[in-house]
Amino acid sequence: MTTAFREPHARSRRRWWWLALAVAGAAFAAWAKVRISHLDTSTQATNPIIRWEYLFKRPETRSELWTRTTEHLQLTVVPVALGLLISSMLAAIGLRFRWLLTPITLLSGFLYTIPSLALFGVLVTYTTNWTAAVVALTSYTLLILVRNIVAGIDGVPSAVTDAADGLGMGRVRRLISVELPLALPVILTGVRVATVTTVGLVGISSVIQLGGLGSLIFTGYNSSYPTKMVIGAGLSVLLAVALDLVLRLVERLTTPWARRRVGA
């Protein structure tokens, strides 16, 4: 309903936006192409802040960046997947035994407030760096995921669960074929937020030598080479945005019913 009260020209205006964006992008691409073709290792003499030749004139760079990105991706996906698994169990326990929900939320909330550097620092004293990073990153996903799973299931209209019961669905079947599908958008939103947050946190895990895009930032700083820092940060943002979009796509594909609405 509120959309009905928006500016009537929003749509056409947005179209202009896209057009302007496309023109700007094309202009930038053209400019960049010219710039890149003129790049030369001799520009190093001028010592600019960003050395584009590192990115565009050095064939090895791309595969190195690709390696860093996949390392980063791995350190993002593994904790989120683990977190989802653990959160599902915690949420299931919390939903079954309501009185446990508060302690579960408090615990995951407490984990969430521990500074990541501190958590990495403590955990590496107990286990390998990789495990420490995964444990720390997983623990950060719990709050978001548990909260969203519970909210998602709780958000299923009582009329729908009542109908499911009334039609003779068992508890398990109700959960699998009614409640989970309906909670999916909220759960996936949680996964999305957790993933984007984790992408950022993985950058910090580079202090314990795990590679990833964060290592570009640290290496860049340690050798006073801002190019690498900018590229590391840029790829990190791109990775977060890409994962966000992929998860949005998953959400749309799995919840076709949520898209079509009667024009009220």
Added chain:
Amino acid sequence: MSAEVAISLSGVTKRYAGAATVAVEPLDLDVERGHVVVLIGPSGCGKTTTLRMINRLIEPTAGTITIDGTDIRDRPVTELRRGIGYVIQQVGLFPHRTIAQNIATVPTLLGWDKRKVRDRVDELADLVGLDPELLRRYPSELSGGQQQRVGVARALAADPPVLLMDEPFGAVDPIVRARLQAELLALQARVHKTIVLVTHDIDEAIALGDRVAVLNVGGVLEQYAAPDDLLAAPVNDFVGQFLGHERSIKRLSLARVANLALDGGLVADVEAGIDAARAVLAKGHGAWLGLIEGGRFAGWVPVDEVEAAGSIAELEPEPAAAVVRADSTLREALEVILTSRSSTAVVVDEHGTFGGTVTLEAIREGLTR
């Protein structure tokens, strides 16, 4: 009508742990097969609780409920529920499933094969008057009235003998509600289910119920009777108050013209001749005489013209301004009489054959019967 009992509640009690009051006092209620029984009462009277105890969404604290003589506790709960249609106010359609999938819920649970399920869905769409085009859509794309039809179709999917409806039309606007009520009656005339329906709308109860159970707070059954009996003779002040001040007006919409003791009134057959007509006039008094020609009502003529006329052929009857059908409600008859200049309405059947006349007096007598 058969008096066979389909659902029987005996001594059914619901007491919630920690609650000071009893939700449902020991309640005895029999529902006859093929009847629509309406549970009505103020908030907190336990009508919904009672309904939900029948499909065990709520377990009674004490007492037994039987369906077709079998205790409902003797069957696995999911199996029991699959055999009972269930319709609720918010409809509770599964938003993530298409209309067809929603309707197919119970048949799928029962493991019907796909072809049979599809046929059944089409059949039900037709039965509840749902455009087949809508079957592929999602619930959010349907209007409230359409959703409620889907709810009914879903409840009827596996052809359960019993249907439980909890304020099924409570969430739709009055115009749609009236149409859905009419549709439900028409549907019931075809499927003859045993229906238990909860409502807080006395007009709905009167319109839909074969029998109405009026419940007081705590699930106390105050009266259990056919709507007309209820309106005619409420057993106590509670029921009387609940039915409201306009009981007679309500009965008007319940009773039909055909139920009245119709008298012929001042009517004469054209064939019988002018003398017979004058004889009719001698028996009663009024300002107009009705003329019948070939079984049909020809019109009214003023009495003085009849007296003055040499033959019936001379008379020029004025067409009737107030005509009602035998199956019209008294309310409709009253409306017709009040809005026409005539104080008498002519009753005809669907073929237009004359059936008698109705006067205000006749309606009044009908209500005080």
Added chain:
Amino acid sequence: MIALAWAARLAAAAPEADPTNALQWFQRRSLRTTSGPIPDQLWLTLWHSLAAVAIAVVIAVPLGLVLAHYRKAEALSGVVVNLGRVVPTTAIVGIAVLVSLRNGLGYEPWPIIVALVLLGLPPVFANTYTAIRGVDRDAVDAARAMGLTETRIMRSIELPLGLPVILTGIRVALVQLVATEAIGSYFGGEGLGAYIRQGFANDSIAQIQAGAILVAGLATACDLVLWLVMRPLTRRGSSPRARRGATIDVQPTTGAATT
């Protein structure tokens, strides 16, 4: 988890300097002479964070208030806030330090404060924007109908009603910045993070743990103190519903203390 592990070590306090005993590290000043005294580092972290939050509030609250009031820059603010969430904090801190060094401004405190301000802006702005957007339109309309000026509406209707959510944003930002300040030590900064960094460099488990405890402790303490200080402010004049809203509306940023 940490508390448990630490408690286990309490029991095993050995007379010899044990590089894995965090308690001993706290007890023996000699073990931490090279990383600066605890009060100094605590103070550095605290004032850097507080200064940054103060600057962020001065910038972001009026901006959020005005933009939200006029319903302007909706998409832009969303992008800015989300970008703030995905740009790695290490990059912001590191680049700020490099820029500072290039301009001869040294390692601290300015680069770290500038970086912290940049990182503090998104949560403060997001919560201000959400808070003002969440103010009951009817209340604003009623105020406008009674002849209040737009400035007056912002000041005396929207700001007080949105205050609980705004304050939550400030609290979240401070906790976040305390945690981030620790990362600054990897880019030549001082503060509590120095203990962690020195601990890693010298393979002193005790010092890493002690640093972690100090950072987490300061973050938690800031959270608690601000919560206590702000509680009376958030109570006053806001309905219970508005207060509940405070925890729901800004879901993505409440408690997001991890950096």
Added chain:
Amino acid sequence: MKQRTWTRGLLALLAVLALLAGACSSKKSTSSSTTTASSSGTTAAGSGAKVRITSQDFNEQKTLAQVYGQYLKAQGFDVTIQRPIGTRKQIFAAIKGGTADLVPDYGGSAATELDKTGKPSPDQAKTEARLAAALKGSGMAASAAAPAQDINALTALTTWAQQNSVTTISDLKKVQDKVTIGGAPECANRPDCLQGYEGPVYGLKFKGFKAVSYGPPLVAGLKANTIQVAQYQTTAPEIASGEIVVLKDDKGLQGADPVVPIFSSKVSSPALIKALDTLSAKLTDADLAAWNKATDIDKSEPVDVAKKWLQDKGLI
């Protein structure tokens, strides 16, 4: 409306990703030698023996790891060049623990790490002997030291040193109240660093110590005057360019620190030692300084610098 925007965004992203993927896959074949190198070389010596090389996390170390790695690979070894590890202690732990095999280290510092009691000596032969003694029983071995060495050195801006008439470390005594020393975080606890300067050898008392990342940030710190002296390396490119100057170690705190490959006894073989010795013999101080200039100042990648050097010397 919203849907449409979203779809476009996705399409744009997919296009970008496709481009990136295309670019990457086309480059992959040409750049397989960067981090991992399989035994595609045919020369006999290495015969495919696995060697995992690690290093500390600064450019000279990374370049050394690449130089040794690429050379060994050319000699037929199955070389993996791993990510740098934080500290020497962690590197030795990794080698002993079997997660790494070889590190191009510095003899004096390595010996001190393994045996804190040993006394540094400016003599290369004595340093090698001290290292050999320290390595005994550690499960690790060293090949011959290279002529190249990179000694820890206390440095200052040339201008600052002139203004304050400081040429030796002892000279710092007169200005110590206004001197903050900068160094890698581990400097604080090392006998050849802060503990040596403030300890019995020099007896200085600095205004403070500041931990700064090893490498260019140290020089940046000097330039910004955040620190006045920095514990750096004799091979620093800024020394060659005259920007900074080494303060003379007049009391002999630092010993010789030649480049020495240290490796796990498990991978030790005559073929490996022969290859390492051949390469080590070719390394000079000038090479290290040139590499550091290429990486620290000109921002070339260690992998590229190493490859170019090896090719120029005709080693690969």
